[in-house]
Amino acid sequence: MAKWISHPEDNRETRLVPVFRRGFKVKKGLVSAALRLSAHGIYEAEINGVSVTENRFLPGLTSYYFRIQVQEYDVTALLQEGDNELRVTVGDGWWRWNNNFGYTLALWSELRLLYADGSEEAIATDESFEVTTGAVRRTDLQKGEVYDARIAPSDWQKAALCTEHTGGKLIENESVPVREKERFFGKPFHDSAGNLVIDFGQNIAGYVHMTLRGTTRGQTVHLKYGEGLDKDGKFSTANCDGGRTEFQEITYICKGADVEEYTPHFAVFGFRYALVEGIEDADFEAIAVYSDMEEVGDFKCSNPLINKLVENARWSQKGNFLDVPVDCPTRERNAWTGDAMIYCRTAAYFMDVQQFFKKWLVDQTIEQYASGKVGITFPSTSSVHNPEELKAVQAVNPAMALAGPSGEGNIGEDSVGWGDSAVWIPYQMYLMYGDVEFIKEHYDTAKKWVEFSLRCMKEQNPLYADKPWYKNGDGDYIYDTRFHYGEWNEPLPPAPEVIELFAKGGTAADFVAHMAKYGKPEVATAYTKRSCDNLAEMAKILGKTEDAEHYAALSAKIKAAYDKYLIGGDGEIQKGHQAAYIRALALDMVSEEKKPLVIAQLKRELEAADYRLNTGFLSTVYLLPTLCDNGLANEAFRILEQTEAPGWLHPIALGATTMLENWNGMDVFRDSFNHYSFGAVCQFLFEYVAGIRPTVGFKEFELRPIIGGSLSWAEGSYRGIKSRWEKTDSGVIYTCTVPQGTTARLSLPNGEKRILTGGEYTFEL
Numbered sequence: 001m002a003k004w005i006s007h008p009e010d011n012r013e014t015r016l017v018p019v020f021r022r023g024f025k026v027k028k029g030l031v032s033a034a035l036r037l038s039a040h041g042i043y044e045a046e047i048n049g050v051s052v053t054e055n056r057f058l059p060g061l062t063s064y065y066f067r068i069q070v071q072e073y074d075v076t077a078l079l080q081e082g083d084n085e086l087r088v089t090v091g092d093g094w095w096r097w098n099n100n101f102g103y104t105l106a107l108w109s110e111l112r113l114l115y116a117d118g119s120e121e122a123i124a125t126d127e128s129f130e131v132t133t134g135a136v137r138r139t140d141l142q143k144g145e146v147y148d149a150r151i152a153p154s155d156w157q158k159a160a161l162c163t164e165h166t167g168g169k170l171i172e173n174e175s176v177p178v179r180e181k182e183r184f185f186g187k188p189f190h191d192s193a194g195n196l197v198i199d200f201g202q203n204i205a206g207y208v209h210m211t212l213r214g215t216t217r218g219q220t221v222h223l224k225y226g227e228g229l230d231k232d233g234k235f236s237t238a239n240c241d242g243g244r245t246e247f248q249e250i251t252y253i254c255k256g257a258d259v260e261e262y263t264p265h266f267a268v269f270g271f272r273y274a275l276v277e278g279i280e281d282a283d284f285e286a287i288a289v290y291s292d293m294e295e296v297g298d299f300k301c302s303n304p305l306i307n308k309l310v311e312n313a314r315w316s317q318k319g320n321f322l323d324v325p326v327d328c329p330t331r332e333r334n335a336w337t338g339d340a341m342i343y344c345r346t347a348a349y350f351m352d353v354q355q356f357f358k359k360w361l362v363d364q365t366i367e368q369y370a371s372g373k374v375g376i377t378f379p380s381t382s383s384v385h386n387p388e389e390l391k392a393v394q395a396v397n398p399a400m401a402l403a404g405p406s407g408e409g410n411i412g413e414d415s416v417g418w419g420d421s422a423v424w425i426p427y428q429m430y431l432m433y434g435d436v437e438f439i440k441e442h443y444d445t446a447k448k449w450v451e452f453s454l455r456c457m458k459e460q461n462p463l464y465a466d467k468p469w470y471k472n473g474d475g476d477y478i479y480d481t482r483f484h485y486g487e488w489n490e491p492l493p494p495a496p497e498v499i500e501l502f503a504k505g506g507t508a509a510d511f512v513a514h515m516a517k518y519g520k521p522e523v524a525t526a527y528t529k530r531s532c533d534n535l536a537e538m539a540k541i542l543g544k545t546e547d548a549e550h551y552a553a554l555s556a557k558i559k560a561a562y563d564k565y566l567i568g569g570d571g572e573i574q575k576g577h578q579a580a581y582i583r584a585l586a587l588d589m590v591s592e593e594k595k596p597l598v599i600a601q602l603k604r605e606l607e608a609a610d611y612r613l614n615t616g617f618l619s620t621v622y623l624l625p626t627l628c629d630n631g632l633a634n635e636a637f638r639i640l641e642q643t644e645a646p647g648w649l650h651p652i653a654l655g656a657t658t659m660l661e662n663w664n665g666m667d668v669f670r671d672s673f674n675h676y677s678f679g680a681v682c683q684f685l686f687e688y689v690a691g692i693r694p695t696v697g698f699k700e701f702e703l704r705p706i707i708g709g710s711l712s713w714a715e716g717s718y719r720g721i722k723s724r725w726e727k728t729d730s731g732v733i734y735t736c737t738v739p740q741g742t743t744a745r746l747s748l749p750n751g752e753k754r755i756l757t758g759g760e761y762t763f764e765l
């Protein structure tokens with residue numbers, strides 16, 4: 001049986017990048033050879049100098065303390081009779097990035113040889129392997145790599161057995177392969193400070209392959225990767241490095257040759273530009289690297305800026321879906337639940353994400369705390385491995401301290417809109433793919449999260465003691481306690497009390513404590529109601545009638561309380577914030593009596609903002625659909641086509657090639673330029689403008705296009721479904737394709753309704 005092995009001198013300080021090797025003999029009559037590999041870190045394996053796989057970043061990211069993947073390769077063709085050698089290099093990967101999981105890299109491998117006479121041999125990692133270091137001197141997913149091409153591995157020594165966190169269960173691979181995909185040749189130019197900078201024309205996640213000519217031995221070439229040029233036209237990473245000094249860099253020490261080529265091995269960066277030092281005569285090619293999923297959908301229309309928006313969203317998906325869905329490929333690189341929840345349905349229109357989310361959600365379920373809380377990011381990368389470290393973290397930041405792998409999570413993990421991913425994503429995946437396994441697998445997790453939120457809802461917040469919901473005995477149905485991120489990143493000035501807090505010298509920790517003290521009744525109540533609704537639907541699907549009735553009844557009570565206490569008699573919810581009105585309408589929080597008032601308030605808000613949006617993370621995805629659903633389609637198209645900030649098309653006019661984290665990000669050169677969440681507007685383009693919507697999976701679906709704005713035509717496609725409208729002199733021509741074996745329920749803007757089976761159709765309106 002294979003054992004985990006390490007370099008005996010690899011530890012927190014030395015941070016070695018080990019190269020393991022094992023020589024072995026193959027007898028006559030080999031029928032097949034299977035190599036199984038896993039690592040604490042990420043591995044690159046070769047047999048007799050030939051790479052075993054082209055897939056990247058293996059064994060992938062899972063909750064390593066609980067489960068760690070093994071990949072299996074048929075290596076029969078790489079072996080020869082007689083002497084052979086297996087060589088594996090292990091880089092830091094997610095394991096040692098920020099010391100997330102541990103400090104020492106390790107390898108686990110098993111090679112099984114099967115001979116024609118029926119005999120078998122196994123070569124498994126143990127102390128018979130040798131280890132040393134090679135040309136990769138240092139590597140870190142985010143800081144980058146130091147590569148000394150002069151060094152060939154030598155001074156081999158015996159590998160040591162690894163003892164650090166080896167309890168994770170080895171599981172078969174569930175990851176979609178991560179591969180090198182599109183390539184972009186770079187154009188060199190000099191920035192305003194005279195630096196040699198390469199522009200690849202597209203913001204991506206990946207790395208640069210470089211071809212260097214006429215190098216001398218020991219010459220050092222340095223690359224720094226960034227997303228943009230600052231306001232003065234100078235290369236800078238200030239928008240996305242989060243203040244890190246070591247960030248997205250490659251140092252390559254040449255061996256000296258006519259031509260040398262190099263591609264980073266264990267690092268991946270978010271970038272469009274690379275600043276180059278130490279070489280003039282060279283070619284640079286950027287390679288996009290991401291989970292290789294089939295592209296299944298597209299949207300186009302007569303407005304080129306909207307088409308670019310669709311491209312940018314697709315690129316932000318590619319840039320952030322590397323085995324897990326991260327917020328950005330630069331600063332944080334964490335698999336934030338809220339972001340994925342907002343975007344998962346859009347993601348499914350672009351690519352086949354079924355397996356991608358299936359694998360990722362398992363880690364959420366595995367890591368759920370006993371209380372029902374789920375991580376704000378998972379697999380949880382706590383960097384806390386023992387009680388001493390925990391104390392140290394808490395000493396620096398008591399509010400945000402992580403409680404470590406066996407604890408009860410940090411205060412951010414109470415947050416609605418993030419934790420609700422435990423309910424929303426499995427349910428949405430079910431709706432998109434008709435795959436009931438998503439619900440079966442995660443129903444208990446979803447229920448535990450909802451129960452956690454309902455318990456928190458019952459807690460009393462002394463700050464609101466004189467509020468009518470307490471006085472009337474309805475306190476159990478308004479969620480006014482705990483920390484919640486809330487709408488997050490609204491393009492509006494902070495609340496006066498927050499301005500005051502910072503003016504008095506308050507720190508980020510004080511801000512978090514302040515948020516926890518005040519709660520976010522409007523947001524938390526609404527999301528908990530939405531999760532009750534989703535859970536009731538999920539229960540129905542599983543035949544859990546009692547649960548279905550129970551959560552539907554709770555939802556009705558929460559809605560009634562919200563309507564009564566959080567919506568004013570004049571329909572006002574939160575002046576100045578479109579998000580509050582959108583949320584209330586989208587999540588069905590408003591009684592029929594108050595609905596016209598709320599819609600009127602929303603209309604006023606849009607007018608006051610001159611048809612610029614002011615929603616943040618949570619509500620932007622709902623903004624345009626909710627306007628259309630409530631008789632404000634003209635307003636929806638006006639906001640969609642708005643080219644001034646804040647709006648989707650503003651960054652495009654400034655040259656953005658991905659979605660930004662901040663609506664004003666490019667004006668002020670701040671925050672990540674590759675945050676996919678606002679790209680969820682593409683769900684609206686597919687489902688409303690092209691009108692393609694699932695029933696349960698797409699065996700049955702709806703076609704319900706909306707014709708609007710300045711658009712003269714629009715078309716959407718998804719897995720063989722096509723929906724297209726075009727204005728003509730006399731009206732509109734609508735065409736659609738319904739794949740064989742499926743049924744579409746068509747509703748056209750002129751009121752015509754039809755049931756369509758496989759075929760192509762044309763309607764004149």
Ligand code: BGC
Pocket residue numbers: 327328332336338339485488675
């Ligand atoms: C991340 C987001 C995340 C948020 C939580 C940010 O720093 O980049 O994408 O959802 O924090 O509020």
